[in-house]
Amino acid sequence: MKNILKIAALAAAPAALLSAPTPAAAGTDEYIGELMLVGYNFCPRASAEAAGQLLAISSNTALFSLYGTIYGGDGRTTFALPDLRGRAAIGQGSGPGLPTVPQGSRGGSTSFTLSVAQMPSHNHTGEVRSENAVQADTGNPGGNALARSTLTIYSNNSPPTAAGAMHPGTLFINNNGGGQSVSKRSPYLGMRYCVVTQGIFPSRN
Template identity: 70%
Template sequence: MATTAPVSAGTDAYIGEVMLVGFNFCPRSSASADGQLLAISSNTALFSLLGTIYGGDGRTTFALPDLRGRAAISEGQGPGLSSYRIGERGGQERTTLTIAQMPSHNHTGQVRAESSVIADTGNPAGNAIARSTQLIYSDAAAPTAAGAFHPDTLVINNNGGGQSSNNMQPYLAMRYCVVTQGIFPSRS
């Protein structure tokens, strides 16, 4: 059965309660959780609950939580998790990893190892690495000494472009509203 009654947070909602709605406005008796400043003089009950946790000067204004582009989590500390205090903000939409943040890993490289090239340790650029126990041959008929690795370090170039990557969980955008008028919540 459809109703034409105006949309309202209702008299059953607690002042300061945050609700999620699937439409693009907040019902009567509520305001958008967008960090807006409210006058203490017009919202004394709500101010007595929120104080300046989310901002404001505490003399004439206080702020509502700003949940735009943010996921809400419970304050406190779960088993094996970090501790969060009410009003704390954190996280970021995008991130660029530094080398220090990367997990330990290996890269593979390719080196040309041939038995038909004379090793030249004085000028190794462009030369092949000799195979471990095989003799190195040249165009001459007599073989040279057994090949050995040149003492230089093999360098594998950096990869990646240094661009940030998306750090967001899958999401569905909706509107958060804070109840401004309703039942004052009891602590017991």
């Protein structure tokens, strides 16, 4: 009877091992320094969130040998992980017709405000009207006002002082628009990037 119980216990052991829950971990098959995108609210064991934090070189020599100070740190006692919070990663280098992006560089913004230098070339027109002027009917300036004719240039029509008069004043072109910034962020979904801190050291060959 004892032998039967021992055999049953041995047979049940592998099944128990397979069904037992294991703690979340980055695993041993990932490369050190590799980035993982996860959908839960923490980074698994053997990894750290890509949040730009400083790590001690003495405790992470393998990872430091790969990252160096590309993402920050003094290179003597500390180095930094990449900070992907609220950022999108793009390939380093320069593609055809594109500006060069050095590895570890940061740039871009989530919004912009147009200035005069960025607006398309355009112009504004204005219109100024004078009062109706009467035709001049005399060449004698005495008691008369200047009218619009270039031949007999004075008028004695009543009231002569209104002939060809211009209203004094200033023409203003008012500003328009609210000057608010414009968002240029594409639709997004917030997730979590993690850096593998323990795993396989990547080989160049």
